[in-house]
Amino acid sequence: MATPNGRLSPPTNTAAAGPNARTQTFTTPNNAWRILTRKQPILKADPIEALSARIGIPIPEMIFGDNFVAIEHVPSGWKLSFNAEDALDRVSKTEEGMLQVAVADAWKKDREGMGAGAERVVRPFDWSYSTDYKGTTTSPDGKAAGEEGWQLTDQSRDPIRTDLLSRPDPILFFDSVDLYEDELADNGIGLLSVKVRVMPERLLLLARFFLRLDGVVVRLRDTRVYVEHGGRKVVRQYTAREAGYEALRERLRGMRENVAEVLRDANALAPLLPVLEDRTEVFEVP
Amino acid sequence: MSDLDKHIEQLRACRPIPEAQVREVCYKARELLIEEGNVVGVDAPVTICGDIHGQFHDLMELFRVGGDVPDTNYLFMGDFVDRGFYSLESFLLLLCLKVRYPDRITLIRGNHESRQITTVYGFYDECLRKYGSANVWRYCCEVFDYLALGALVSGAATDLEPTDSSFAAEPSQTQNSMSEDQAEWEIEVLNSTGQVMNRYPRVRTQNEFSQLSNPPSSPGQSPSRSGPPGSGASSSAKGSSGNSGGAVLCVHGGLSPLIDSIDKIRLLDRKQEVPHEGAMCDLLWSDPDEIDGWGLSPRGAGFLFGADIVKCFNHKNDLSLICRAHQLVMEGFKEMFDSSIVTVWSAPNYCYRCGNVAAILELGEDGSNAGYSARGNGDANRSQGVLQPKDQERALGPGRRYRVFEAAPQDSRGMPAKKPVADYFL
Numbered sequence: 001m002a003t004p005n006g007r008l009s010p011p012t013n014t015a016a017a018g019p020n021a022r023t024q025t026f027t028t029p030n031n032a033w034r035i036l037t038r039k040q041p042i043l044k045a046d047p048i049e050a051l052s053a054r055i056g057i058p059i060p061e062m063i064f065g066d067n068f069v070a071i072e073h074v075p076s077g078w079k080l081s082f083n084a085e086d087a088l089d090r091v092s093k094t095e096e097g098m099l100q101v102a103v104a105d106a107w108k109k110d111r112e113g114m115g116a117g118a119e120r121v122v123r124p125f126d127w128s129y130s131t132d133y134k135g136t137t138t139s140p141d142g143k144a145a146g147e148e149g150w151q152l153t154d155q156s157r158d159p160i161r162t163d164l165l166s167r168p169d170p171i172l173f174f175d176s177v178d179l180y181e182d183e184l185a186d187n188g189i190g191l192l193s194v195k196v197r198v199m200p201e202r203l204l205l206l207a208r209f210f211l212r213l214d215g216v217v218v219r220l221r222d223t224r225v226y227v228e229h230g231g232r233k234v235v236r237q238y239t240a241r242e243a244g245y246e247a248l249r250e251r252l253r254g255m256r257e258n259v260a261e262v263l264r265d266a267n268a269l270a271p272l273l274p275v276l277e278d279r280t281e282v283f284e285v286p
Numbered sequence: 287m288s289d290l291d292k293h294i295e296q297l298r299a300c301r302p303i304p305e306a307q308v309r310e311v312c313y314k315a316r317e318l319l320i321e322e323g324n325v326v327g328v329d330a331p332v333t334i335c336g337d338i339h340g341q342f343h344d345l346m347e348l349f350r351v352g353g354d355v356p357d358t359n360y361l362f363m364g365d366f367v368d369r370g371f372y373s374l375e376s377f378l379l380l381l382c383l384k385v386r387y388p389d390r391i392t393l394i395r396g397n398h399e400s401r402q403i404t405t406v407y408g409f410y411d412e413c414l415r416k417y418g419s420a421n422v423w424r425y426c427c428e429v430f431d432y433l434a435l436g437a438l439v440s441g442a443a444t445d446l447e448p449t450d451s452s453f454a455a456e457p458s459q460t461q462n463s464m465s466e467d468q469a470e471w472e473i474e475v476l477n478s479t480g481q482v483m484n485r486y487p488r489v490r491t492q493n494e495f496s497q498l499s500n501p502p503s504s505p506g507q508s509p510s511r512s513g514p515p516g517s518g519a520s521s522s523a524k525g526s527s528g529n530s531g532g533a534v535l536c537v538h539g540g541l542s543p544l545i546d547s548i549d550k551i552r553l554l555d556r557k558q559e560v561p562h563e564g565a566m567c568d569l570l571w572s573d574p575d576e577i578d579g580w581g582l583s584p585r586g587a588g589f590l591f592g593a594d595i596v597k598c599f600n601h602k603n604d605l606s607l608i609c610r611a612h613q614l615v616m617e618g619f620k621e622m623f624d625s626s627i628v629t630v631w632s633a634p635n636y637c638y639r640c641g642n643v644a645a646i647l648e649l650g651e652d653g654s655n656a657g658y659s660a661r662g663n664g665d666a667n668r669s670q671g672v673l674q675p676k677d678q679e680r681a682l683g684p685g686r687r688y689r690v691f692e693a694a695p696q697d698s699r700g701m702p703a704k705k706p707v708a709d710y711f712l
Binding site for chain 2: 040041042043044045048061062098099100101103104105106120121122123124125127162165166168171174175176178184185186187195197204206214260267
């Protein structure tokens with residue numbers, strides 16, 4: 001844990017089960033906000049079937065269904081959390097938005113007229129697991145609050161203070177938690193992960209869905225959550241970026257980059273992808 | 287000590303061998319592999335392993351749990367490379383063992399044993415990093431093209447000699463309803479220290495099996511159903527031959543709609559890069575799923591196949607079981623479709639972060655029981671009401687011993703545990 005000045009108590013470790021399993025909680029120095037993270041192994045067969053039955057689509061290959069990251073306002077009990085089930089529930093469950101792998105056309109042509117019902121697509125859904133999940137809001141009484149209470153705003157009124165976040169303030173708490181990942185049958189990667197870091201006066205959370213479908217598309221859907229510990233505002237920015245794969249690859253070649261390496265690195269890709277949607281909301285905790 | 291033994295020793299220490307030696311080993315391996323058919327014949331006893339994915343230290347753990355080559359006869363179902371940090375050492379070790387003990391280890395091809403896939407998923411970069419050139423990657427890819435597409439295990443015992451060891455914990459199942467001395471054990475699950483985690487007796491019919499016993503790895507058994515129209519479900523032309531222990535087909539992915547018999551696999555021209563389509567592609571890529579018949583994956587490429595397809599294929603080819611890898615399963619193995627197909631996964635804590643266990647499958651030799659006759663025949667007729675004729679004819683599955691193991695201890699890896707590194711992300 002990076003605690004450069006080490007003045008504050010380290011995060012508490014509870015409920016460890018197995019080498020990869022742990023739960024951590026951390027409370028900000030002013031006792032206003034609590035951050036909870038949990039990491040467990042991927043789900044077993046029974047929970048996977050139950051989850052699939054609940055949300056109605058097949059489950060990604062690596063499903064960290066017990067993992068979560070949550071930010072809680074201690075005085076009120078209000079909470080914004082990120083978990084795999086709610087994220088997957090927002091994946092398209094129909095043909096809508098369904099992508100095709102690069103070789104799909106050649107593949108289908110080859111199989112035409114083969115009979116045996118083999119042209120039939122079983123259970124169409126967005127198998128790239130693209131989600132626009134922005135977290136799950138829970139009101140102080142413990143009930144799911146939906147999007148109620150989030151006010152549309154913009155970065156000029158309620159900015160995520162990148163300038164302040166860029167300062168080398170000590171990181172009092174950090175964690176990185178995967179929620180799900182799918183290798184897209186070796187056609188790329190679809191990954192939803194959450195990072196959180198807490199500094200003495202503010203915290204930043206980034207929930208990022210990264211999709212690279214080889215030969216087809218590169219997609220990033222970022223949700224940033226920003227809190228000044230002394231305030232009551234929770235600022236949330238959702239940014240969707242996307243570019244065609246080939247065009248992006250050409251551009252990287254032109255920049256003399258190691259193309260394969262950059263295509264694996266969401267951070268390096270982000271500034272290269274055009275923004276499709278950018279939306280900032282704010283929530284004032286009670 | 288021969289050069290080959292020295293290579294094996296060096297690779298066991300997770301140190302790559304020089305490029306010139308890689309070239310020589312690859313050449314020798316190709317000479318061996320070219321003599322193998324597309325479907326390699328393997329005699330039981332054999333230990334069947336799934337994906338390895340460059341997790342070298344876990345491969346060492348596998349050998350510790352399953353026994354060493356040549357003491358144990360191994361069959362690896364592909365995906366030796368990519369994803370893990372030590373694809374090179376893992377694949378070269380297996381290859382050296384193949385050259386050194388050709389009759390004690392069988393390697394078949396996975397979808398990652400391909401030029402295209404290895405350039406995206408790590409093996410190419412690893413070779414470049416460790417040798418400074420792509421030569422070694424190229425030698426390995428040439429070997430990939432010669433790997434067999436499947437293996438047919440024959441002579442596997444239908445019953446299981448129970449392991450003489452204690453239970454790891456109080457068994458949760460009711461498998462002891464049968465008294466120990468008359469039990470015919472079908473499945474045994476052992477942990478990495480050889481303790482019994484679970485044991486399941488063979489029940490008299492497949493129908494009863496799916497209702498009575500519930501292996502932890504095969505929840506939600508699909509209801510057994512008759513074959514699709516024209517599948518020959520009602521045919522009894524095979525007489526009672528099906529009731530002896532059938533053979534076990536091992537393949538990386540699964541079946542293909544272009545392949546209805548094992549002989550058709552034998553006719554393929556395999557010595558090439560894995561194509562994007564066709565039977566060879568399907569064998570390495572397809573997945574079983576809870577559907578009827580064949581289906582196209584929503585991705586637009588790749589097949590899914592249902593229980594009826596597997597049962598029909600097994601019946602037609604006198605198989606008792608299809609054994610495949612290719613899909614991650616948390617429990618290390620997963621039997622589906624009334625135990626007509628099993629997925630075996632041998633990469634514990636996959637990608638160093640999934641937290642899953644791995645498994646290997648041991649099939650015993652049908653030696654002492656050569657005259658064994660399935661007692662299922664007579665009994666089965668009594669419950670005629672719920673039975674499909676084809677179920678009665680189904681070849682009796684082999685006794686299956688799964689050894690489940692976890693990732694090698696962190697300190698054996700010579701690298702620190704992976705902790706998230708705090709970074710100033712924005």
